């Protein structure tokens with residue numbers, strides 16, 4: 655089970671997520687997010703992610719080609735494009751600059767759930783309000799379950815991630831609000847508990 659912890663804001667957050675066994679860490683650059691990093695902090699945090707752990711740049715309001723340029727310049731391992739504004743041509747433009755793209759979408763919006771439909775490596779299925787901590791109706795997966803590398807996100811917590819994995823059978827999971835003590839403030843114990851619960855649920859279900 656691939657586990658990504660998103661919206662990290664400090665080097666200590668990264669250290670804790672990595673030590674807990676997270677496979678990827680997400681850094682958000684977005685003017686509208688409580689987790690949005692300014693450029694200098696993003697540079698510092700991206701450089702802090704150790705080899706072997708995937709660093710993911712998360713954007714939702716940045717032109718895709720600009721985001722791709724930033725991802726390349728800062729040495730990110732992947733770029734997660736979030737939001738309704740991105741179309742297939744945006745992915746094509748971004749891929750010409752930085753090819754390791756993740757596509758985030760919501761099943762509530764009736765998206766294309768084929769992994770790779772827009773040239774992305776990974777598909778992320780999230781709640782309609784990304785980063786809100788709101789869960790979504792997993793029964794939507796019954797008629798639109800993706801195949802291949804896809805992440806379940808949206809309202810996951812240490813308490814519900816095991817059941818969500820059993821039900822949705824994703825390739826990986828992604829969490830942000832569910833490991834916070836306040837919006838934008840990561841709780842290190844919750845990060846450890848979440849990663850352990852996700853890995854355990856996956857090994858029991860394997």
Ligand SMILES: O=C(O)c1ccccc1NCC(=O)[C@H](O)[C@H](O)COP(=O)(O)O
Nearest residue numbers: 660687714784785787808809829830831
């Ligand atoms: O985290 C944010 O604030 C955010 C804002 C805008 C676009 C995306 C954002 N986060 C991206 C994510 O990685 C997922 O939405 C997140 O893991 C799931 O969020 P949550 O329900 O808070 O766990």
